[in-house]
Amino acid sequence: xxxxxxxxxxxxxxxxxxxxxxxxxxxxxxxxxxxxxxxxxxxxxxxxxxxxxxxxxxxxxxxxxxxxxxxxxxxxxxxxxxxxxxxxxxxxxxxxxxxxxxxxxxxxxxxxxxxxxxxxxxxxxxxxxxxxxxxxxxxxxxxxxxxxxxxxxxxxxxxxxxxxxxxxxxxxxxxxxxxxxxxxxxxxxxxxxxxxxxxxxxxxxxxxxxxxxxxxxxxxxxxxxxxxxxxxxxxxxxxxxxxxxxxxxxxxxxxxxxxxxxxxxxxxxxxxxxxxxxxxxxxxxxxxxxxxxxxxxxxxxxxxxxxxxxxxxxxxxxxxxxxxxxxxxxxxxxxxxxxxxxxxx
Amino acid sequence: xxxxxxxxxxxxxxxxxxxxxxxxxxxxxxxxxxxxxxxxxxxxxxxxxxxxxxxxxxxxxxxxxxxxxxxxxxxxxxxxxxxxxxxxxxxxxxxxxxxxxxxxxxxxxxxxxxxxxxxxxxxxxxxxxxxxxxxxxxxxxxxxxxxxxxxxxxxxxxxxxxxxxxxxxxxxxxxxxxxxxxxxxxxxxxxxxxxxxxxxxxxxxxxxxxxxxxxxxxxxxxxxxxxxxxxxxxxxxxxxxxxxxxxxxxxxxxxxxxxxxxxxxxxxxxxxxxxxxxxxxxxxxxxxxxxxxxxxxxxxxxxxxxxxxxxxxxxxxxxxxxxxxxxxxxxxxxxxxxxxxxxxx
Numbered sequence: 001x002x003x004x005x006x007x008x009x010x011x012x013x014x015x016x017x018x019x020x021x022x023x024x025x026x027x028x029x030x031x032x033x034x035x036x037x038x039x040x041x042x043x044x045x046x047x048x049x050x051x052x053x054x055x056x057x058x059x060x061x062x063x064x065x066x067x068x069x070x071x072x073x074x075x076x077x078x079x080x081x082x083x084x085x086x087x088x089x090x091x092x093x094x095x096x097x098x099x100x101x102x103x104x105x106x107x108x109x110x111x112x113x114x115x116x117x118x119x120x121x122x123x124x125x126x127x128x129x130x131x132x133x134x135x136x137x138x139x140x141x142x143x144x145x146x147x148x149x150x151x152x153x154x155x156x157x158x159x160x161x162x163x164x165x166x167x168x169x170x171x172x173x174x175x176x177x178x179x180x181x182x183x184x185x186x187x188x189x190x191x192x193x194x195x196x197x198x199x200x201x202x203x204x205x206x207x208x209x210x211x212x213x214x215x216x217x218x219x220x221x222x223x224x225x226x227x228x229x230x231x232x233x234x235x236x237x238x239x240x241x242x243x244x245x246x247x248x249x250x251x252x253x254x255x256x257x258x259x260x261x262x263x264x265x266x267x268x269x270x271x272x273x274x275x276x277x278x279x280x281x282x283x284x285x286x287x288x289x290x291x292x293x294x295x296x297x298x299x300x301x302x303x304x305x306x307x308x309x310x311x312x313x314x315x316x317x318x319x320x321x322x323x324x325x326x327x328x329x330x331x332x333x334x335x336x337x338x339x340x341x342x343x344x345x
Numbered sequence: 346x347x348x349x350x351x352x353x354x355x356x357x358x359x360x361x362x363x364x365x366x367x368x369x370x371x372x373x374x375x376x377x378x379x380x381x382x383x384x385x386x387x388x389x390x391x392x393x394x395x396x397x398x399x400x401x402x403x404x405x406x407x408x409x410x411x412x413x414x415x416x417x418x419x420x421x422x423x424x425x426x427x428x429x430x431x432x433x434x435x436x437x438x439x440x441x442x443x444x445x446x447x448x449x450x451x452x453x454x455x456x457x458x459x460x461x462x463x464x465x466x467x468x469x470x471x472x473x474x475x476x477x478x479x480x481x482x483x484x485x486x487x488x489x490x491x492x493x494x495x496x497x498x499x500x501x502x503x504x505x506x507x508x509x510x511x512x513x514x515x516x517x518x519x520x521x522x523x524x525x526x527x528x529x530x531x532x533x534x535x536x537x538x539x540x541x542x543x544x545x546x547x548x549x550x551x552x553x554x555x556x557x558x559x560x561x562x563x564x565x566x567x568x569x570x571x572x573x574x575x576x577x578x579x580x581x582x583x584x585x586x587x588x589x590x591x592x593x594x595x596x597x598x599x600x601x602x603x604x605x606x607x608x609x610x611x612x613x614x615x616x617x618x619x620x621x622x623x624x625x626x627x628x629x630x631x632x633x634x635x636x637x638x639x640x641x642x643x644x645x646x647x648x649x650x651x652x653x654x655x656x657x658x659x660x661x662x663x664x665x666x667x668x669x670x671x672x673x674x675x676x677x678x679x680x681x682x683x684x685x686x687x688x689x690x
Contacts, residue, residue, distance in 0.1 A: 016684070022576025023620075023681025046589055047512055048434035048572065049407030051504055056401035062394030063446035063499055067484045067491075089393035101408035103497045105450070139412045141688060145492040146412075150484075152448045154408055154499035159396055167392055227393065231367025244391055275368075336368025339361070343486060 005120035008032070009112040017108050020140030033116050034136060037123040042099070042134035050134040052099065058159035060095035062086055065152045069343040071118065073192050075185075075203030078151055079118035081279060081345060083125035084208045085230070086153040091210035092226040092282070094165035094217050095157030100126065101135040103152035108143045115149070129208035131155065157210075163217045169224040170245035175291045176311035179212065179282040179304045180205065182234055183262035186276035189344050190269065202261050205280030205303075212282065212301045220294055225285035228278070230345055232336045235274035237283060238311075238321045239335045251311035251323040251333065274323075275336045277344040285313065350465035353377070354457040362453050365485030378461050379481060382468040387444070387479035395479040397444065403504035405440035407431055410497045414688040416463065418537050420530075420548030423496055424463035426624060426690060428470035429553045430575070431498040436555035437571040437627070439510035439562050440502030445471065446480040448497035453488045460494070474553035476500065502555075508562045514569040515590035520636045521656035524557065524627040524649045525550060527579055528607035531621035534689050535614065547606050550625030550648075557627065557646045565639055570630035573623070575690055577681045580619035582628060583656075583666045584680045596656035596668040596678065619668075620681045622689040630658065 018025035035043070042050045066082040083100065090097040102122070106115065126133055184205040191200040209228065217223050225245075229237035234256075242249045251274075258266075258273045266273050280303055286294060291309055298304035311323075321333040363370035380388070387395045411427040428445065435442040447467070451460065471478055529550040536545040554573065562568050570590075574582035579601075587594045596619075603611075603618045611618050625648055631639060636654055643649035656668075666678040 017687045018682075018684040020576075020687070021681055021684040022622075023581050023683070025683070026577075027680070045511065046585075047438060049405045049438040049440070049500075049502075051403050051405045051438050051440070054399060054401065054404045056399065058396050059399045059501075060394045060396045061444065061446060061480055061501065063448045063480050063497070064482045065448040065450050065484045065497060067450060067486050069490075093392060093394040093396050095394070095396070099406065101406060101499050103408045103410040103448075103499070105410050105412060105495055135406055135408050137409045139410045139495075139688075140684075141412050141492065144489075145414075145688075146495070147486065147490040150450055150491070150495065152408065152410060152497035152499070154446050154448070154497070155394075156404075156406065156501065157394075166390065231365075232371075236368050240391075277367075335372070336366055337363075338368070338370070339363040339366040339485075342362045342365070343484075343490075 005117045007113045007116055009116060011111060013112040015106045015108055015110040015112060015140055017140050020138055029138060033119050037119045038133040040132050042132060057161060060090050060093035060157045060159050062089035063154040064089060065150060066345060067150050067343050068345050070192050071148050073204055074188055076206040077118050077121050079121035080125035081206050082151040082153045083122050084206050085345065086155040087129040087131060087208040087210050088228045090155050090157035091213040092228055093159060094163035094226065095159045096214055097129060097131045097155055097157040097210050099134045100131050100153050100155045102133055104138045105146055105150040106138060106140045107146045107148050108140055110148055129210055162221055165223060165226050167225055167241045167244040170241050170247050170285045170313050171224060172247060172313055172315050173288055174224055174285045174313040175288045175309050176249060177284040177294055177307060178257060178310045179298050180280060180306045181257045181259045182278060183258060183273040183276035185279040186341055186344055187262050187265045190341060200261050200265055205278065207280035207303045209282050209303060212298055212304050216294060216297055219297055220286060220290050223284060223286045227283045229283055230277050230279060233275040233277060235333045236336045242321050243319045246319050247316050248314040248318045249311055249321045250314055253323050253325045255308055255310045257306050257308060271340060274333060275340055350462045352458045352461055354461060356456060358457040360451045360453055360455040360457060360485055362485050365483055374483060378464050382464045383478040385477050387477060402506060405435050405438035405502045405504050407434035408499040409434060410495060411690060412495050412688050413690050415537050416493050418549055419533055421551040422463050422466050424466035425470035426551050427496040427498045428467050429551050430690065431500040432474040432476060432553040432555050433573045435500050435502035436558040437573055438504060439508035440504045441559055442474060442476045442500055442502040442555050444479045445476050445498050445500045447478055449483045450491055450495040451483060451485045452491045452493050453485055455493055474555055507566055510568060510571050512570055512586045513589040515586050515592050515630045515658050516569060517592060517658050517660050518633055519569055519630045519658040520633045520654050521594060522629040522639055522652060523602060523655045524643050525625060525651045526602045526604045527623060528603060528618040528621035530624040531686055531689055532607050532610045535686060545606050545610055550623060552625035552648045554627050554648060557643055557649050561639060561642055564642055565631060565635045568629060568631045572628045574628055575622050575624060578620040578622055580678045581681045587666050588664045591664050592661050593659040593663045594656055594666045595659055598668050598670045600653055600655045602651050602653060616685060619678060620685055
């Protein structure tokens, strides 16, 4: 999705060390870029932090730093990725995300127009996810001491009283549902790295998933596990769940939603789509009796149109993930070892 | 304060790109460094985020990224600085800090023993401030793409019902109280930068101030403003308060607690102590009738032994800060322009 941002800087306007001083230039950055995009009653408290009222109940919080390279890629940029990433971590706790904080680390010399585009993408992503950015911080390091910019987002959400989602709750008899195509974000980022010399028409699937999860957990009360399989991919995420729940999980390769473009690129690069990072899909584990209802519910959302059952939870003990291949035999799916794709998110 | 950390790595053990993969090496980093230091019931949820119960009321949240250079300095390191920084931002909202999240960005090649020492300092600082680290994230970038490590901390605290602290609440008739010596952190960091070629016996004043603020706001109900004058120093912080409250503030130079070592170094370097960063002091603004009680209360804490009144709030309008000099005349104290000391926190 291409976002058109109102740009008020020229190519000569760059981030200076003084923008991180806490003094006049910091204030100017806030007044010209951050406030116009994020402005809300909470942020206007203009304090060291933000004070807000909260009802009694369960809260969720999460934090994530984003170092994706390149900072602009087909389908998004580091800004919407940073908002969606933390929104989705909260959503996977069963929470309705409410508030985000944002911490920028900027490299001296970064074009202010780039920063403005990224901040604008954050504004749009926050509006879509219905979250407010209520506190922020900006540091500037000298040229060469970081790579363009890094963003940390941390978030707070409210967990409805009856909702209890945990990676340790997968049970024998559950099914594993995947809400969309696998490997799209990772292959998109790889395609932009010049040295790899391949092209694709793919776009990152970065999106906020909290509207899907919110409807799901409020409709089906015994959802056991929610996870967004980002770094490490579906394979690693399911291994973490198998370990936490002490169960065996079996995937069905024939059902895995791997788009042709991902499959082709993976073969060229020698990668396994099960370990490629995703930013806009969800793994749902719940009792088989709810599978049909859950799939139909998720398919109502544009991000969930491809939702399908991809596996099931077998007997407890062993804590492993296997896959029935398209040839009918089985192979073990381990956790990712080493690093496939640095700086994918 | 020298912290002795149990180190279990040799000089050959370094951060690898795979430590940020989300796979096996990420898990090992968590199991060998982060969990042993931070372990608590919340962190053990082992999820994308952390779910915790909260009573109804006012909450405060804050975020800060830390890029201090060098990462180890007299009196502390980037780890305790990161914990104390966010604890103090929450404290200055009048909150009792409860939970922190931590986001690490690590440079490939960073010695794991350094990371372990820093994490251990975070553990000790969190214990002192009585806060729990309940969620975290680690990214690794290639050698040369960041400088050793950056840390983001974000935090949540509970604000007692009657407490209402804001930079916009300074009123004519208030006094400005400072809880300790000015300029110590900034000059300490500067002294470690080899190219500057001067030495000092100073140590950073990094400390958590929440026990002081908690007692203060619970004892004296009409505290108007609390701020820790970090980046930009006392001068910039008071300008922000003057602007937010639309008042004039007058400092009394004769009362400013500037230690000899800070004064000497400032003169050599051509710096004004009013703009040098502090990490362990607090500015308090409250009605003059409470000044004696507040000073006595803060002096009971080891961090507050040097507490004194340094100025007062004059008539509204004008939004400026001035200083009565030791020669009896007045000078305007503006906000910091440009950048005095990059990467001071």
